[in-house]
Amino acid sequence: MKKIMSMMLVLSLILTVLAGCTAKVDNGSETAGANAKEVENVSIKIAAPSGAPTLSMIKMFKENPSFGEHIEMNYESVKSPDLMASRIISGEIDIAVVPTNLAATLINKGANYKLAASSVWGILYVVGNEQIDGWEALRGKEIYTMGRGLTPDIVFRYLLSSNGINPDTDVTLTYMGEATELASAFIAGKSSISVIPEPVLSNVMMKKQDTKILLDLQEEWSKLNNGDASYPQASLIIKNDLIEKRPEFVETFLKEYENSINWLNANAEKAGEYSEELETGLSKGVVMKGLQRSNIKYQGAATAREDIDKYLKVLFEYSPEVIGGKIPDEGFYLEK
Structure with missing residues (x-):
């Protein structure tokens, strides 16, 4: 009887050990399956328009x-705004730096992205051959500018109006097709006063050394808003699917982007070298001369939101279609 009891006890212990081993094998299989999902290769596409938006990411690009x-x-780095927009609409791009009004337009029309940060805070300057004293001195002048009905035009008209100058009757606005055409006309002497953006302005100043900056439109905007930040011209958007499925990656990416911008502002010469090596179209000299006027700084959506809202409201009042017909709702911003 004792022998039978001993055998039963041994069998019980063996079954317990086997059960434990089986459980460990099963758990190991589940863990392996989970790890297989976690280590799945992922390809993420990031795009930025040429100019200041690409420059904001130049360290990451290189x-x-x-x-x-x-x-x-x-x-x-994408040169065509239309190509950028179509690729965002199709969902081909996961992360992009785009004009803030384009972000509003696309998201208003159903693109599955959120605005995560703003990084380019205005690049427009009124330049001329002779120094003038303030806005009043523009009265009666012909001013060459660009983008009739688009954001550069709206920002300039808003600032003219806010400083007592009627843009339709007190000045003559002559529109050119794009910034390079505007620059060529100014260098050739066809215009004596122009609104020129960076980084094109730096190229102009290198070729026409008597160019004078008459008005910094970013400073003028700030004066109208109690000395607060300028207008958030370009912002970073991230695809919703990436935000939902890989929140840790998104958080790390935003930190890296902020670090990249901080590095940029402290390393203009190296950034210029990177720009030439990557053939972005911006020479080392242009980057070094124009970086400070490019107003590149990082602000997360929560911090920048008030300034973004102000900017979009101004654009909406002048031309609702330029932001997609309405002020974006709460879903426009990445919440952190």
């Missing part, structure tokens, strides 16, 4: 910092 061995980052 150094391609790691976000994990299974995450592949693809950076691209």
Whole structure:
């Protein structure tokens, strides 16, 4: 009887051990399956228009910092705004720096993105051959500018009106097709006063050394808003799917982007070298001369929201369609 009891006890212990081993094997399989999902290779596409938006990411473009061995980052500088918009609408791009009004337009029309940060705070300057004293001195002048009905035009008209100058009757606005055409006309002496954006302005000043900056439109905007920040001309948007599925990556990316901008502002010469090496169209000299006037700084959506709202309201009052017909709702911003 004792032998039978002993055998039963041994069998019980063996079954317990086997059950424990089986449980460990099953759990191991589940863990392996989970890990297989976690280490799935992911390709993320990041795009920025040429100019200041690309410059804001130039360190990331060149150094391609790691976000994990299974995450592949693809950076691209896009010259055509229409191409950028179509690729965002199609969902091809995961992260992009775009004009803030374009972000509002696309998201208002159903693009599945959120605005995560603003990074370019205005790049427009009134320049001339002779120094003038303030807004009143523009009265009666012909001013060459660009983008009739678009954001540069609206910002300039808003500032003219706010300073007592009627843009339709007190000045003559002559519109050119794009910034390079505007620059060529000014350099050739066809215009004596022009509104020219960076980085084109730096190229103008290198070729026409007597160019004088008459008005910094970013400072003028700030004066109208109690000395607060300028207008958030370009912002970073991120695809909703990426925000929902990879929140840790998004948080890390935003920190890296902020670090990249901080590095940029402290390393103009190196940034210029990177720009030439990557053939962005911005020479080292242009980057070094124009960086300070490009007003590139990082502000997360929560911090920048008040200034973004002010900017979009001004654009909406002048031309609702330029932001997609309405002020964006709460879903426009990335909440952190």
